[in-house]
Amino acid sequence: MKMHNFNSGPSILPQEVLNQAAEAVLNFNNIGLSLLEIGHRTSWFQDVLDESRSLIKELMQLGEEHEALYLHGGATTQFMQVPMNLLDDGETAAYCDNGIWGSKAIKEAKLFGNVNVVASSKDKNHTYINKGFEIPATSKYLHYTTNNTVEGTQWHALPETNVPLVADMSSDIFSRNMPFAKHSLIYAGAQKNMGAAGVTLVVVKKDVLGKIKRAIPPIMDYRIHIENGSLLNTPPVFAVYVSLLTLRWIKKEGGLAEMEKRAKERAEYLYNALDSLPLFVPTVNKEDRSFMNAVFVMQRPELEQPFLDECKKNGMVGVKGHRSVGGLRVSMYNAMPMDSVKAFVELMTEFNNKNL
Amino acid sequence: MKMHNFNSGPSILPQEVLNQAAEAVLNFNNIGLSLLEIGHRTSWFQDVLDESRSLIKELMQLGEEHEALYLHGGATTQFMQVPMNLLDDGETAAYCDNGIWGSKAIKEAKLFGNVNVVASSKDKNHTYINKGFEIPATSKYLHYTTNNTVEGTQWHALPETNVPLVADMSSDIFSRNMPFAKHSLIYAGAQKNMGAAGVTLVVVKKDVLGKIKRAIPPIMDYRIHIENGSLLNTPPVFAVYVSLLTLRWIKKEGGLAEMEKRAKERAEYLYNALDSLPLFVPTVNKEDRSFMNAVFVMQRPELEQPFLDECKKNGMVGVKGHRSVGGLRVSMYNAMPMDSVKAFVELMTEFNNKNL
Known part of the structure; x- marks a missing residue:
């Protein structure tokens, strides 16, 4: 996988x-x-x-x-x-x-x-x-x-x-x-x-x-x-x-200009999903959001573990938030392919629709 | 090679x-x-x-x-x-x-x-x-x-x-x-x-x-x-x-006992050669010699570079002494096979006999 x-x-x-x-x-x-x-x-x-x-x-x-x-x-x-x-x-x-x-x-x-x-x-x-x-x-x-x-x-x-x-x-x-x-x-x-x-x-x-x-x-x-x-x-x-x-x-x-372009594309794609799926709630002030690390929580905290289990089942690692703040976090550094972000958004969407 | x-x-x-x-x-x-x-x-x-x-x-x-x-x-x-x-x-x-x-x-x-x-x-x-x-x-x-x-x-x-x-x-x-x-x-x-x-x-x-x-x-x-x-x-x-x-x-x-045994074997083999070949002169007090790094000089300093060239030709790297002391040095750490020491001694012997 x-x-x-x-x-x-x-x-x-x-x-x-x-x-x-x-x-x-x-x-x-x-x-x-x-x-x-x-x-x-x-x-x-x-x-x-x-x-x-x-x-x-x-x-x-x-x-x-x-x-x-x-x-x-x-x-x-x-x-x-x-x-x-x-x-x-x-x-x-x-x-x-x-x-x-x-x-x-x-x-x-x-x-x-x-x-x-x-x-x-x-x-x-x-x-x-x-x-x-x-x-x-x-x-x-x-x-x-x-x-x-x-x-x-x-x-x-x-x-x-x-x-x-x-x-x-x-x-x-x-x-x-x-x-x-x-x-x-x-x-x-x-x-x-x-x-x-x-x-x-x-x-x-x-x-x-x-x-x-x-x-x-x-x-x-x-x-x-x-x-x-x-x-x-x-x-x-x-x-x-x-x-x-x-x-x-x-x-x-393509240098830093290209890295920046890709980072924005990945981040926009992910934050758009977070903003539109009621089950996932971004925690950060909109204009200060990181293009590298998206932090969010579940609208219903009891769904956090089941969602993490789904991630694991689909080969998605590293989605748990930092031990000091909890919640969820998705890091999207330079080498992250857009396909991985799309796969994650797809999983979120499915999970949202199933559990809403 | x-x-x-x-x-x-x-x-x-x-x-x-x-x-x-x-x-x-x-x-x-x-x-x-x-x-x-x-x-x-x-x-x-x-x-x-x-x-x-x-x-x-x-x-x-x-x-x-x-x-x-x-x-x-x-x-x-x-x-x-x-x-x-x-x-x-x-x-x-x-x-x-x-x-x-x-x-x-x-x-x-x-x-x-x-x-x-x-x-x-x-x-x-x-x-x-x-x-x-x-x-x-x-x-x-x-x-x-x-x-x-x-x-x-x-x-x-x-x-x-x-x-x-x-x-x-x-x-x-x-x-x-x-x-x-x-x-x-x-x-x-x-x-x-x-x-x-x-x-x-x-x-x-x-x-x-x-x-x-x-x-x-x-x-x-x-x-x-x-x-x-x-x-x-x-x-x-x-x-x-x-x-x-x-x-x-x-x-x-075999643990540290075996590492020690091998280190002694390598060092003895090398120092025996250094002690017997007039062209190569060990610089260290005999009883304090390192089993890891053997330091020596050439009896005739002008032969140092030709000898280093021979080493290079024979695929032997790292024989030059530290930049602060000059001369020659052979390091023989745990992973060094006895065969490498033997090959080096053979080269020294040949060089000694040819240039004495």
């Missing part, structure tokens, strides 16, 4: 990327060795790193002033690493609290300086994105989460401010065009549109670094990673390579 | 591990999805984690008081994380300086407390392991590197002390039986005997934690990783799985 993979992360990847990754585990570029068995300082791997970091900058339309780094530790490490590098004791950073990940970032930043929560959607269970809030011009930076994987909201316009922008783009990076160059720092854990779990992308504008007094451990210091070209220590070689394969696929398919 | 892989890391892995890893990238356990596409909180991945952590404890003969964690960031992150968790401001830890990695660990520890270098082999270019040195009983812990990948030395007996032992075992873990339970903390980056790069093993005795006043960022706090069963954030799923495959292979082949 063909599986329909709605996992929120780790999540669906293009089949050709999986085929190429499997091949590289057996015989990398036909050199007679596995990708897992070659030194990270060989020209073989240097080529992977170079091509990959150059593709990132090309797709994001970034110039010389931005550096792309592959680091360890996931976005959760960035919750600590960002303030460790950018926020001195006594200084204040502005943070937006629009969901579980933003809240975690806030908690960690407080270990390094003052945090001013300039926007929060907590009053309505994070079902919307704040607009028109004040950001003091003295803020060291503004931190926000472009897409809230768990709550199903997404920023469809940049926060308006002149302070340096820092964005956690883990769950919608490379899914749309954005004014990337306007950001001082962008980070993303790589388990959605960017490849396999185990590597983190950090894009940083060099002029934002070196402005604090704290001593930073080398492995946490962005400047040292820049100096070492993402090779301070052994990188997560396989995850970096899968990221390269995924970036190549994105470019070949 | 069959390749002989003497890479120091990332390095040779068993062929059946590579085959199984490639298969999992296409179709994990025959579930119809790739290992890269499944959630880390599914029972599928939980089973991987559980089996893997239990195998680690079984192979290392550890009881309830030790926890095995899979973390991000490589051993280099542990250089920071160990003192961050164990060493308070004003306290002193004892460190052994026996090579490049130990020196780096020392440098990072100084950011968190005082470092007392109780042993150093720097006077002789790290070509030996110190013995019979003093370790003050007031030291918070003693840190040492069991195998020096770059310099080719290895501790063949434990340092004698009653203070808590902390060991970086990155390059010889799972290659021999050791009194693992006597250690309070063991860490190892996983690019040698433990699987694919991108995951770090930390084995920690719980009673050593929670004894400092510093606030530790959650992603760096061993206690929080223990509470979360290595699932605080998305783990490097693929690297964890390759580690499981490698551990299964070690157990099936």
Whole structure:
């Protein structure tokens, strides 16, 4: 049976990327060795790193002033690493609290300086994105989460401010065009549109670094990673390579404009169904809906499990909501074929008509 | 041509591990999805984690008081994380300086407390392991590197002390039986005997934690990783799985006793040749020689490049010494077949006889 993979992360990847990754585990570029068995300082791997970091900058339309780094530790490490590098004791950073990940970032930043929560959607269970809030011009930076994987909201316009922008783009990076160059720092854990779990992308504008007094451990210091070209220590070689394969696929398919077009088509198709089927109730403010993760509940909660059972029977995985919010969630990342969305809508429609 | 892989890391892995890893990238356990596409909180991945952590404890003969964690960031992150968790401001830890990695660990520890270098082999270019040195009983812990990948030395007996032992075992873990339970903390980056790069093993005795006043960022706090069963954030799923495959292979082949037997056989065969061929000169104190990484130079340095060219012609990769020390190095990790060592010795002998 063909599986329909709605996992929120780790999540669906293009089949050709999986085929190429499997091949590289057996015989990398036909050199007679596995990708897992070659030194990270060989020209073989240097080529992977170079091509990959150059593709990132090309797709994001970034110039010389931005550096792309592959680091360890996931976005959760960035919750600590960002303030460790950018926020001195006594200084204040502005943070937006629009969901579980933003809240975690806030908690960690407080270990390094003052945090001013300039926007929060907590009053309505994070079902919307704040607009028109004040950001003091003295803020060291503004931190926000472009897409809230768990709550199903997404920023469809940049926060308006002149302070340096820092964005956690883990769950919608490379899914749309954005004014990337306007950001001082962008980070993303790589388990959605960017490849396999185990590597983190950090894009940083060099002029934002070196402005604090704290001593930073080398492995946490962005400047040292820049100096070492993402090779301070052994990188997560396989995850970096899968990221390269995924970036190549994105470019070949038409780049971020095409990814955005597909994401909108999938999301519109799904949200239209959610809006028209009485049994399924989307929970998020219409204009803030995520194109990546659609979150909804059943009008009659007792039907949730029977519906999930139907999904399972039809080879649809990953439809359960995050353990912290419950309900249902369908994730539709770059590699998600429209056919899977159509199959899911068909199942919802059938279930709706049978149980209404 | 069959390749002989003497890479120091990332390095040779068993062929059946590579085959199984490639298969999992296409179709994990025959579930119809790739290992890269499944959630880390599914029972599928939980089973991987559980089996893997239990195998680690079984192979290392550890009881309830030790926890095995899979973390991000490589051993280099542990250089920071160990003192961050164990060493308070004003306290002193004892460190052994026996090579490049130990020196780096020392440098990072100084950011968190005082470092007392109780042993150093720097006077002789790290070509030996110190013995019979003093370790003050007031030291918070003693840190040492069991195998020096770059310099080719290895501790063949434990340092004698009653203070808590902390060991970086990155390059010889799972290659021999050791009194693992006597250690309070063991860490190892996983690019040698433990699987694919991108995951770090930390084995920690719980009673050593929670004894400092510093606030530790959650992603760096061993206690929080223990509470979360290595699932605080998305783990490097693929690297964890390759580690499981490698551990299964070690157990099936006969466990650490068998790995040790094979390592000794390989090392003896190689060092015997090095001791008898005048053109090749081992640089390390005989009794401290590493069973994993044999370091040597050419009696006539101008022959180094011609010899490396011969290696290349014969499909032997990874023979060049580390960029920081030069010379030659042959790494012989668990998966290295005796045939590769024999082929290398044959080539050395031929080269010796032709150029003497």
